[in-house]
Every structure is written in C-alpha cells, then in structure tokens.
Amino acid sequence: MLAARVLRLVGKRAISTSVCVRGGHAGVAKVEEYTLPAYFDLRENPLPDISYVQNLSPEQASLKEKEKGSWAALSDEEKIALYRISFKQSFAEMTRGSSEWKTVVAGMFFVVGFTGLIVLWQRMFVYGPVPRTFDAEYKEKELQRVLDMRMNPVEGFGSKWDYENKQWKK
C-alpha cells in the first residue's frame, strides 16, 4: 500500500507533464493487486512483507498509537491484539499437522491398484504368446545344461546339486 501511495504521487506529476507532451493521455498504468507485496504465513519466511491487517479499525489505530509508548504499559490482551494485527496465524497454528497424509496414501494405493488392473488387461488382450524358452520341457533341458556346466559350484546353484547321487542335496 506504500507503493500505491508513491505511484499516486508520481502519477499526479506525470499527468501534468504528459498532458502537454502527449495531449491528454493518462500516463500511468493501473497498479495490479498481484504486483504489490502480499501477506503469507510461511515457516521459512517468518516476517512477511506487509502486516496482515492493512485497514485498522479505530480501536486498532489507537492501540498502534499506544504501542509507540512504553511496551511495559501494554496489557497481555493488548499485546496479543497487536500480534494479531501484524500476523494472521501464529507459528503453532500454521505449522500444525493434519490428517491429509491418510488421504494421500489412500489415493496412492487406489491408483496403484487401478494401474494393476490396466496391466492385467494388457497381459490378457495386448501381448502375444511368450517365447518357446518358457515351455516346461525347454526349462528342464536348460536346468540340466546348467548343472552339466557346473555353474556356481561353490556357493551358488551348482552347490545345491548332489552330482554323485544325481539329486538335490538335502
């Protein structure tokens, strides 16, 4: 609001000069509200650019006058009223937790479930058959070859097979 007052002063001067120059044009653009400093309750920015209450009522104005004197003379209610003029919510109020996370988690599960349904439909109606390497007979031959090659005989797959008795180790 300080900025608006400054602009009005400039505008008055600009009107008198620019009327001569441009022949009757207003000269100053209208100040948009979103371009002026705004009030935000943020933990990261504890002192906002402007006070919360811009248009003081008569009691609030007289309280502001009293604030210019000794603060020890202010009662507790007056101090709180001054605080509420400057700020909308206290830190405790603005940083309080909420139950929003339950909605978020529920939404997440719902979306994941829905995606599962889409994937299932895809598996049934979009993809073609799997390669022949997935057949049970092929898989048996593959396993036999793995054991024949003695793959990972120390701690891995081959170590679980008993080569003497041709069976899995107990």
Place this chain on the structure above:
Amino acid sequence: MSLPKPVMRGLLGKRLRFHAPIAVVLSIVAAVAFKYGVTEPRKQAYADFYKQYDAVKEFNAMREAGVFESVRPTGE
C-alpha cells in the same frame, strides 16, 4: 510471560557431537559384522571346495555331458 531465552547458537555443533561418534561406532560394527558374517564364511566355503576338487574328473564329467564345443564326448 517471562520464559527463559531459548538456545540460539551451537545447535549444529551439538547435534554433530552427539551423532558423529554413534555414526563411527555403527559403521565399524557394520564392517566387522560383514567381515565375519559374509566374507570369512565365503572364504572358508571356497577353501573347502577346492580342498577336494579334482579338475580332471570334473572336466571329463562335463565332457561326457556334452557342454564343450572343442571336445566331444568319448564315443562320437
């Protein structure tokens, strides 16, 4: 309305003095646990395996199974 003034300085230092020794101790514990839980048994398993390992016997068994391309099973 006269609360004691809260601590304003040295907060990071205090946190580090508390957590850094714990971090060091836990790291050492993790390393020792991994050494004696994983690497020592693994070294022992390899040692035991190769104590009784006959390379020629294994080679012939693999050859008979037909997995080599340079050597065919005896008989073909």
